[in-house]
Amino acid sequence: MQQDLAKKAAGEAAAAYIQPGMTIGLGTGSTAYYAIMRIGELVRNGMQLQAVATSAASEELARAQQIPIIPFEQVDSIDLDIDGADEADESLQLIKGGGGALLREKIVAAAAKEMLVIMDASKLVKQLGNFPLPVEIIPFAWELTFRHLEQSGASPVLRRKEGKIFITDNGNYILDCHYGRITAAPELHRQLNDIPGVVENGLFLRYASRLLIGYADGSVRSLSR
Numbered sequence: 357m358q359q360d361l362a363k364k365a366a367g368e369a370a371a372a373y374i375q376p377g378m379t380i381g382l383g384t385g386s387t388a389y390y391a392i393m394r395i396g397e398l399v400r401n402g403m404q405l406q407a408v409a410t411s412a413a414s415e416e417l418a419r420a421q422q423i424p425i426i427p428f429e430q431v432d433s434i435d436l437d438i439d440g441a442d443e444a445d446e447s448l449q450l451i452k453g454g455g456g457a458l459l460r461e462k463i464v465a466a467a468a469k470e471m472l473v474i475m476d477a478s479k480l481v482k483q484l485g486n487f488p489l490p491v492e493i494i495p496f497a498w499e500l501t502f503r504h505l506e507q508s509g510a511s512p513v514l515r516r517k518e519g520k521i522f523i524t525d526n527g528n529y530i531l532d533c534h535y536g537r538i539t540a541a542p543e544l545h546r547q548l549n550d551i552p553g554v555v556e557n558g559l560f561l562r563y564a565s566r567l568l569i570g571y572a573d574g575s576v577r578s579l580s581r
């Protein structure tokens with residue numbers, strides 16, 4: 357509950373960075389939910405903007421809030437991407453993908469001029485890695501990819517939901533990789549994406565331009581590059 361108040365504070369604070377006419381990237385997850393709800397209010401109060409969504413769930417929520425969603429072929433550039441994170445360090449490196457949306461989230465983040473990360477204070481860490489790193493893999497021969505990842509020093513776990521293998525919006529699987537501490541994130545990022553069968557991993561190392569860190573008392577701390 358306290359954590360929800362903190363997420364709400366961070367999510368709603370993102371609205372202050374939105375200017376009329378912008379194309380916004382809508383993130384995924386329980387913190388992005390609050391940002392999307394707030395953006396819906398702005399739209400219903402007359403602000404002109406358009407958005408792209410990083411998941412089917414966020415697209416559905418945004419449409420229900422009357423936020424105009426445009427197809428990617430109509431996107432020239434994204435002015436501001438607003439998304440959550442599972443962990444962030446003070447260099448603004450992130451782990452994302454706890455909700456399984458990391459691939460689309462990374463594509464949108466890479467296309468955005470700015471990425472605003474909204475999170476509650478519990479997610480700010482000294483070193484990434486306590487949260488298991490989500491790695492999206494294709495289902496074909498996934499057991500081989502699993503073994504490859506084990507050799508990288510991870511303890512991968514195939515993600516399941518309600519007893520069934522979790523399937524991403526892209527039809528892929530997720531391996532949650534326990535590293536404990538990630539000391540050389542850029543090397544790990546490269547190493548993981550070099551493994552055949554790996555589509556993308558949840559390390560976002562150079563995208564975030566600002567963290568909005570929410571607290572249960574409603575206050576928000578901003579940390580930027």
Ligand SMILES: O=C[C@H](O)[C@H](O)[C@H](O)COP(=O)(O)O
Binds near residue numbers: 383384451452457
């Ligand atoms: O795949 C999901 C995303 O990366 C989320 O942004 C991340 O898991 C944080 O989600 P939440 O705000 O629900 O903690």
